[in-house]
Amino acid sequence: MSDLLIFTIPIDALLQLVAASVIVKVTPGPGVAATVARSMAQGLRPALANVLGIVIAEIALVLLCLTGLAALATHFEGFFTALRYLGAAYLIYLGYRFWVTEVQPATVEVKSKGDLMKAALSGFTLTMSNPKAIIFYAALLPLFIDIGTITLADGALVLGLMVFDIAIILTGYAVLASRARNLLGSSQHLRWFNRAAGTAMLGAGGIVAAQ
Numbered sequence: 681m682s683d684l685l686i687f688t689i690p691i692d693a694l695l696q697l698v699a700a701s702v703i704v705k706v707t708p709g710p711g712v713a714a715t716v717a718r719s720m721a722q723g724l725r726p727a728l729a730n731v732l733g734i735v736i737a738e739i740a741l742v743l744l745c746l747t748g749l750a751a752l753a754t755h756f757e758g759f760f761t762a763l764r765y766l767g768a769a770y771l772i773y774l775g776y777r778f779w780v781t782e783v784q785p786a787t788v789e790v791k792s793k794g795d796l797m798k799a800a801l802s803g804f805t806l807t808m809s810n811p812k813a814i815i816f817y818a819a820l821l822p823l824f825i826d827i828g829t830i831t832l833a834d835g836a837l838v839l840g841l842m843v844f845d846i847a848i849i850l851t852g853y854a855v856l857a858s859r860a861r862n863l864l865g866s867s868q869h870l871r872w873f874n875r876a877a878g879t880a881m882l883g884a885g886g887i888v889a890a891q
Contacts, residue, residue, distance in 0.1 A: 685833050689825050696723040697824040698841055704816065707851050714771065714806055715850045717880040718799060719857035727854035733803025735847050740808070742842050746816040746835045748827060769806055771885030779878040817842070 711734050718849075719727035807813050821827060825838065 686831055687833050687837065688829070688831055689834050693824045694837070694841070697820070698845060700820060701825075701842060702845050702849070704820075705724075705846050710806055710810060710849060711769075711803070711846075712853055713880040714803065714885060715854050716857040717775075717804075717878070719854045719879075720861050720876060722795075723877070724800070724854060724858035726796060726799040728851065728856065729799035730803040731847060731850040731854060733800035733805075734807045734845055734850060735803075735808030736800075736814070737804045738843055739839065739845050741817050742821075743840050744814065745821050746827065746830065746838065752866070755819070761809070766809060768809065768885045770802065772882055774802060775878040775880075775882035775885060777878070780876055781802050784823070 715730050715734070716726050719731045821838070825834065840857070
């Protein structure tokens, strides 16, 4: 049991893993697009709820890979295909809603528990329905660590690092988009923000469906 609490992954391997992960995650993709869109259209709190949903999904994906279940999961192609299209349809629906919803002042944020839960569910669904997310971890982690020999301490450290970087990156995008929303607070500007957000969400849905 004591062996499970020992860190065995070399520091240089961890640094390389984190660097590769950050480079990929900071590049705009469906998760970034959805977070920015949510922040522009509804404010910072809904965007952070969206980030929370993505982070929870990332935890699940990393655990799948660390336990070796990612290879098993990839065999359920039909299930993941259906999930992907469901997630894409939901994102497209959100994009449509951003286009047609009446513009709210920049000082008004979505704060109801139900709406925040919907935002979190949106982030979770987006990540879990994106096949490239699980492929990313399944391909990345073995490049730097030996999945078959890692200890419990190693797994906890890798999980923490992977979750920390995605949370920080997406929170940064959410804050920047929210500040831009507040700076351009007129109804006309916000209408264009909503439409830009809707377009970003539609694009994210299209990307997920096409993968």
